[in-house]
């Protein structure tokens with residue numbers, strides 16, 4: 001395991017920010033930390049990044065204990081915080097060169113490294129622009145480049161997409177996919193849930209400092225199967241289809257037909273096939289019949305429903 005948290009708790013005075021958090025991330029995986037504001041995501045990420053000490057438990061990055069061996073951990077880890085500090089009078093190149101210096105990259109290697117990093121995050125055209133003149137999306141990409149100066153194998157990205165417009169989010173997502181392609185292990189947090197579904201191999205849902213669900217995106221969605229929605233699209237015969245669906249004992253919560261039917265189906269796969277047979281045999285021109293695309297937002301709301309009252 002590349003990242004591991006074992007029975008981690010963190011208290012700020014009376015406040016329990018994390019309680020007995022356990023999770024691990026395999027080499028080369030993208031793990032999404034999902035939770036509402038204040039859930040404890042940043043706290044967990046700060047502990048892994050050696051910037052905050054836990055109250056209890058142990059955390060490991062690439063096998064190194066973050067509390068006992070922080071220097072080794074920092075060598076293999078790149079951390080992107082959820083805010084971007086203000087840097088007056090520094091260009092993008094100067095900014096990255098400064099951090100490359102902090103990581104003791106030899107001066108002669110810095111120009112090529114910085115050029116590569118700017119290219120990776122699509123900022124080559126802004127090399128000489130002042131950092132505080134860049135858009136939020138560009139600053140986020142520069143911050144990501146900064147976390148990569150020492151070529152870490154593990155990346156911890158705290159809400160990298162927050163405050164970005166849709167285009168900037170897509171750009172960022174593409175870069176993160178590229179980093180995954182390079183074999184990096186990535187822990188990323190967000191409360192923009194559907195976005196993580198596409199990007200992440202596994203997710204952990206965190207609420208009030210506790211991990212309430214963790215695993216492959218599909219497994220977590222399946223736990224929610226009883227809520228599964230289905231979609232039916234037809235070319236015609238909507239009234240006939242409505243009648244058949246209404247009479248089917250496994251169908252509930254049928255909506256009015258607006259471009260498609262959506263309904264809940266509580267039968268087996270066999271019974272699902274049976275319903276399709278019946279629709280077609282009755283003359284309904286079915287163009288689509290299947291499960292509604294998993295909406296991570298719904299899954300998240302269902303899982304966290306009622307937690308903490």
Ligand SMILES: Nc1ncnc2c1ncn2[C@@H]1O[C@H](COP(=O)(O)OP(=O)(O)OP(=O)(O)O)[C@@H](O)[C@H]1O
Nearest residue numbers: 012015017035036037038039040041042043044082
């Ligand atoms: N330095 C601190 N002192 C006291 N309480 C803190 C401190 N930092 C965080 N907290 C509290 O700990 C809890 C967890 O905060 P944390 O920032 O880890 O959550 P988060 O999931 O990252 O939230 P967000 O999405 O808003 O960043 C919150 O209740 C927060 O108010």
